[in-house]
Amino acid sequence: xxxxxxxxxxLSVSPGERATLSCRASQSVSSNLAWxxxxxxxxxxxxxxxxxxxxxGIPARxxxxxxxxxxxxxxxxxxxxxxxxxxxxxxxNWPPNTFGQxxxxxxx
Amino acid sequence: xxxxxxxxxxxxxxSETLSLTCTVSGGSISSxxxxxxxIRQPPGKGLEWIGSIYYSGSTYYNPxxxxxxxxxxxxxxxxxxxKLSSVTAADTAVYYCARHRxxxxxxxxxxxxxxxxxxxxxxxxx
Numbered sequence: 001x002x003x004x005x006x007x008x009x010x011l012s013v014s015p016g017e018r019a020t021l022s023c024r025a026s027q028s029v030s031s032n033l034a035w036x037x038x039x040x041x042x043x044x045x046x047x048x049x050x051x052x053x054x055x056x057g058i059p060a061r062x063x064x065x066x067x068x069x070x071x072x073x074x075x076x077x078x079x080x081x082x083x084x085x086x087x088x089x090x091x092x093n094w095p096p097n098t099f100g101q102x103x104x105x106x107x108x
Numbered sequence: 109x110x111x112x113x114x115x116x117x118x119x120x121x122x123s124e125t126l127s128l129t130c131t132v133s134g135g136s137i138s139s140x141x142x143x144x145x146x147i148r149q150p151p152g153k154g155l156e157w158i159g160s161i162y163y164s165g166s167t168y169y170n171p172x173x174x175x176x177x178x179x180x181x182x183x184x185x186x187x188x189x190x191k192l193s194s195v196t197a198a199d200t201a202v203y204y205c206a207r208h209r210x211x212x213x214x215x216x217x218x219x220x221x222x223x224x225x226x227x228x229x230x231x232x233x234x
Binding site: 001032034036042043044045046049055087089091092094095096097098099100101102 | 154156157168169171172209210219220221222224225226227
């Protein structure tokens, strides 16, 4: 099973600033990596798939990069609605699909 | 617009079987492009993929749960279902159903979850 490790566990950033979230895989997952956003009491929402392709309706301030074992989600200018928990998920070697433990993005 | 809705008991006794159904509306579960699956989230914790099914009935399960999990599909009702047997308190979680979208390359599929249900809370307690 591939283990996904996200860092940091919590990230404090001011609105308008840039946020950079990291995700590392225990072995190569090629570009088969997705990012999800989850707000309290809500289901996760797909942001990025294929490591760098934005899902339908996702604002351009969200961008993904990386391949192999190292991935990054960047939010270029944080809006109030962006403060949430973010999960990465690999779908290259499955079953099982595996998720990272999440990064909580909070207002500084 | 595709929507998924989970339904089932919110309380299950230890050692019994948890049963949930996901109803798909706004699209056909029989589409050849997708798998359909279940993910759960214990209180205050992260996401765990449980398994997925194709409309033909082909299934994939998380090895950690495989001995207790059955996922089935009813194309006539546009629904798929989850059964988890011999539950314990550790199975208490929000259970989500989700459409799995992706591609198949050289016989291997690569699927992420692009549409999710709102989730249903299941508590295991006597």
